[in-house]
Amino acid sequence: MPAVERPVATGGPMRKGRKHLWRGGHDPEQVKRALTVKLTADPPELPPGQKVEFTLEFTNSGAGHKLPTGDPDRFFTVDFEIVDQNGIVLEDQSHTMGRWILWQPVILEVWDNRLKPLQSRNFRFKYRMPQLGGMEGPLTLRTLVTYHIQTDAQNQMLRDKWGLTGNDPYSFPVFEREIPLTGPFPEVVQGEYRVDHDALVAAYQPGCHENDQQG
Template sequence: MALQTIILLLVSLLLSASQPLASESNPDFFRISRNSYTASEICARCHKDIYANWKESMHAKAVEDPVFMADFLMVQLKRGPQVKEYCLSCHAPTTRVTEDYDLRGTASNEGVACDFCHTVSGLGLIGKPDYYKIDKGITKYGPFRDTESPAHETQYSEIHTKSEFCAGCHELVNGNGVLVMGTFSEWKEGPYSKEGIQCQNCHMPIVYDKNVVDPSVKESSHFVTAHEFRGGHSVINLTNAAVVRTEVEREGDVAKVVTRITNSESGHKLPTGTPARKVVLNTRIIDPGGNLLAEVNKVYRKVLVDDDGIILEDNAGMILNAAQVFSDNRIAPGETRTETFKFDIPDGVDMFTVENTLQYEFSRPILRTEKIVYQMSHEVIEVSGGHASSQVLSTDDSSGRFVILVLAMGVLVIGLLVFFRFDKKKLGTKSSLV
């Protein structure tokens, strides 16, 4: 038995000696492709934290997202399979190089894959098919200087820190020359670009207590740039995007509601992206019995029409058929929009409540489902006589978050005290913490 054990140990040593160490620079050991795209799961072997973050992002789901797939199939039905290249150039951008428009390869099905962004070595003219200059192979480009990897060559890239990097897909002009989606140009024309604040500052902030490289591979920085790319699908971003303040006055049988909406945290218009997205201000007057006395909706959106002047509602129609911008009342970065509504209050109603809700809506008529709605802000103001007597602040109010934080800290402290008290009783005078 002892002899068997010794033989097994010797065999194991020989096998391990024949394999290259993870610390050695050996792309072949890590299965990094030298002439094509490397699957993101390969990247995860070293970049576990970043991969886990990216995997939950809309970039990773850019192909599998059922909303996109519905539009993708509809466009093909209307214009034929040749439009695949147009759509996939952003939803599966590795196809710009591989031409895998039938999505047969692994990288094609990964959406905006790790290896696409990190093989971009330069940028061309916005709107051109060759906007992204690709350097496939073992050199990976990124925003950090003086980095080394045992798996591949590394190269600092300033363009990975600039908004221009995002412009290749977040700026869309259709075949009729209509700017369907202008997120980049909205940023470029606004105050954030003049202050040097890039898309990455908000959508890829620094996250601490995460490793660039798994410690089992090599020592690295313990902070990363977020790869979940929070945007219009993020409740956190939406609730912080705007500040809403409402004042109510009653003059006889008329209630005047003045609401000010400030686009305080978005570097682009509110909303941005495809024009299927809208922001709606809903103002309601409710009596003490809960009865709705009056209601009004103010919609902020970009409206596109076709050659016949028909308003287009779905993404496929906008991309294919938009002939001009009919209207655009979205709120620009830093802008405060003031809305004043007057409501008739019935005789005998001395008290009433004003409910003001700002919500983000994403209508998808192509799927024939309910629209997607996120609440951005909610105010409740009780009015008695001619004065507003109480107010519940918007959901984006920082004091509310502070109270929650204090309560959480209190619960944590109490929990620790209980733990240590129980621990000492259990073990006598010895502590379990060494």
């Protein structure tokens, strides 16, 4: 809540206060503040001809509720891509995290793999590095985490059936990196803990780290 100085009522004296912006899932920076992402490789030396396991650790580090939350249509996607020097995708893998609801004939929660406060989940992607002098040339790992307020089909339904006319974005990236696979792989971290760690761990025990997600 940013500080402001303004009259409480029209014509009143100037007073110091706070502006309540009601930021939430429609604000990219607010969503980024709720999560911590760490990207690593094992082994980080990326030895030619051997399989390397890339791990994206996704932690709900800044929200006092599940991620994502609000409308059950909201979800995250985690995407890995290996691209060659010409930008051609050689291999890719995608994961989804959210809540799935069956609305008809009865309302039923089919699946929920959202993260509780301070829970983490590892998304893993394995790729065999080419031999030295391989035809692929220099490779790059692209990693993208996207927050979706709704799907393309849902947005189109709102336009066709209910006359939605706004063009506000309904998905946006919250983490994206392109890392050349030409040397030791650097550990990448985005975010930090922003909640009362001890209190939330006590509230959500047992276990704050969930099973890995692999392709």
